[in-house]
Amino acid sequence: xxxxxxxxxxxxxxxxxxxxxxxxxxxxxxxxxxxxxxxxxxxxxxxxxxxxxxxxxxxxxxxxxxxxxxxxxxxxxxxxxxxxxxxxxxxxxxxxxxxxxxxxxxxxxxxxxxxxxxxxxxxxxxxxxxxxxxxxxxxxxxxxxxxxxxxxxxxxxxxxxxxxxxxxxxxxxxxxxxxxxxxxxxxxxxxxxxxxxxxxxxxxxxxxxxxxxxxxxxxxxxxxxxxxxxxxxxxxxxxxxxxxxxxxxxxxxxxxxxxxxxxxxxxxxxxxxxxxxxxxxxxxxxxxx
Amino acid sequence: xxxxxxxxxxxxxxxxxxxxxxxxxxxxxxxxxxxxxxxxxxxxxxxxxxxxxxxxxxxxxxxxxxxxxxxxxxxxxxxxxxxxxxxxxxxxxxxxxxxxxxxxxxxxxxxxxxxxxxxxxxxxxxxxxxxxxxxxxxxxxxxxxxx
Ligand code: SF4
Numbered sequence: 001x002x003x004x005x006x007x008x009x010x011x012x013x014x015x016x017x018x019x020x021x022x023x024x025x026x027x028x029x030x031x032x033x034x035x036x037x038x039x040x041x042x043x044x045x046x047x048x049x050x051x052x053x054x055x056x057x058x059x060x061x062x063x064x065x066x067x068x069x070x071x072x073x074x075x076x077x078x079x080x081x082x083x084x085x086x087x088x089x090x091x092x093x094x095x096x097x098x099x100x101x102x103x104x105x106x107x108x109x110x111x112x113x114x115x116x117x118x119x120x121x122x123x124x125x126x127x128x129x130x131x132x133x134x135x136x137x138x139x140x141x142x143x144x145x146x147x148x149x150x151x152x153x154x155x156x157x158x159x160x161x162x163x164x165x166x167x168x169x170x171x172x173x174x175x176x177x178x179x180x181x182x183x184x185x186x187x188x189x190x191x192x193x194x195x196x197x198x199x200x201x202x203x204x205x206x207x208x209x210x211x212x213x214x215x216x217x218x219x220x221x222x223x224x225x226x227x228x229x230x231x232x233x234x235x236x237x238x239x240x241x242x243x244x245x246x247x248x249x250x251x252x253x254x255x256x257x258x259x260x261x262x263x264x265x266x267x268x269x270x271x272x273x274x275x276x277x278x279x280x281x282x283x284x285x286x287x288x289x
Numbered sequence: 290x291x292x293x294x295x296x297x298x299x300x301x302x303x304x305x306x307x308x309x310x311x312x313x314x315x316x317x318x319x320x321x322x323x324x325x326x327x328x329x330x331x332x333x334x335x336x337x338x339x340x341x342x343x344x345x346x347x348x349x350x351x352x353x354x355x356x357x358x359x360x361x362x363x364x365x366x367x368x369x370x371x372x373x374x375x376x377x378x379x380x381x382x383x384x385x386x387x388x389x390x391x392x393x394x395x396x397x398x399x400x401x402x403x404x405x406x407x408x409x410x411x412x413x414x415x416x417x418x419x420x421x422x423x424x425x426x427x428x429x430x431x432x433x434x435x436x
Binding site: 029033036037038039040041042045048049051052055056057059197200201202203204205208 | 291292293295296298320323325326327328332333334336337339363364365426429430
């Protein structure tokens, strides 16, 4: 039963998440442009970009980066499927990390110094956010009594009341996970702060299109995690969840436009301090209470 | 209209410009002209770019760089020579080290003269380049179908 639900969820996520993610990316670019006093591109610009990339000639340095990116896409869809079909939050976090690993391998496979640099930095990003993601899942478990996402609808109150510190820590690493400035160390969407292009330096055409689509899906999944903290009672609370997710998205765009990239040392240190302080305090409080 | 002309990503290379034209190229990306309205993004990477904007003339030292950037770009691609230096060598044409315009190194699709080239002229040239990009994209699609 649960396997079939996950499978249906995965297929549904693979179809719907790119659409939602594409619109979010388009909104991001328009809002960013307005913040900079510009008009910005049309809402569907990310879609045009990907369609153009697919039509480009096939050129690859290593021959395998496209395969790695396909694997990354499949795992992203699977992670989304687990989460949105009401499955295990911890499992979803692990599976999305697999997708990140495939993305890193795709970057390493080209042997280009720039893309290796990006891959190394992407690894550091994974190292930075992973402790907080795990602590966030643990806090969720202690507050909700289960790792299963569908169980939140049986709660008398949203878990945010018991997990506020963990949520703040999660918001902090969300910037790293969404690859937004100041933590867009591995590859930036803004050319002005990039050496060449980090992880995607050697990718072009369809492979680059897969990277874009993976980012869309990831964004939807992570905003889903954000919304999870605010769900309770019945599915009606989903409205609040969507509002919170959109607010978090706007907050991330604001941060993205106001900060320059930091050094990796600062990212790693601050993310671990946030994990230990926010996650640690929250767990102790939940154990005592 | 196909997708190639809706999402033109550019790469900008300063061959041996006096920097006058470079400032104008970047001005086109600023809020006053905001070329991102047309989906135009300045990528720092030849593998992601569709349009190659070259400023300044080609000389003995940079001809290999210009050729290499062009070769690394993925088809379909177009080249725009920005400024009279990039078109013909301009006021530097009889310097001992200058070979001439960009077309001495790679095939140029659109010439945008001016010293310095105005942002309006660059935008006009890019719009013209989009038409050529579209044609090349169609030709590539035909070729892919045939293969
Ligand atoms: S055309 Fe004029 S402004 Fe442009 S690079 Fe040449 S000398 Fe400088």
